[in-house]
Amino acid sequence: MSGPSLKKQDAHTSIHEAALNEAKDLNQLFKTCLEKDEMDRAMQVAEIILEHWESRTLKHAEAEEEGLYQEMVSEKPKLEKTVHQLTRDHDLMRRIVSQVKESFEKKKADYEVLSLMEALIIIDEIHNEDEMNKLLANNES
Ligand SMILES: [Fe+2]
Numbered sequence: 001m002s003g004p005s006l007k008k009q010d011a012h013t014s015i016h017e018a019a020l021n022e023a024k025d026l027n028q029l030f031k032t033c034l035e036k037d038e039m040d041r042a043m044q045v046a047e048i049i050l051e052h053w054e055s056r057t058l059k060h061a062e063a064e065e066e067g068l069y070q071e072m073v074s075e076k077p078k079l080e081k082t083v084h085q086l087t088r089d090h091d092l093m094r095r096i097v098s099q100v101k102e103s104f105e106k107k108k109a110d111y112e113v114l115s116l117m118e119a120l121i122i123i124d125e126i127h128n129e130d131e132m133n134k135l136l137a138n139n140e141s
């Protein structure tokens with residue numbers, strides 16, 4: 001989703017929440033597999049988790065960088081620093097997702113990779129808050 005809908009806080013927040021809730025559920029499922037020592041199942045869940053981050057949050061980030069962020073800066077140039085910070089958050093998430101991917105490609109499914117996936121959620125939560133409060137606040141149009 002891009003264009004005007006991402007400018008609307010409500011619509012944009014629902015995109016964030018839907019993706020985050022799914023990511024949290026998937027992490028929980030992955031953790032349960034580790035606890036029960038079900039490694040084949042853990043690897044299956046791992047594939048779904050990667051697919052989730054790549055197709056939802058990272059795609060959303062790309063759409064923002066190509067559309068919304070540029071649009072906001074051209075409307076309000078003082079938002080440039082905020083946009084740089086938000087883009088840095090996206091980069092951190094991209095880097096962590098690629099670390100997760102490397103681990104899974106080596107068939108490594110353990111608590112270490114779980115902690116990377118928990119970190120993704122924490123960064124994403126802070127990022128989403130900033131997107132709403134620093135980028136889109138007072139911007140209902
Ligand atoms: Fe974002």
Ligand SMILES: [Fe+2]
Nearest residue numbers: 012060064131
């Ligand atoms: Fe967003």
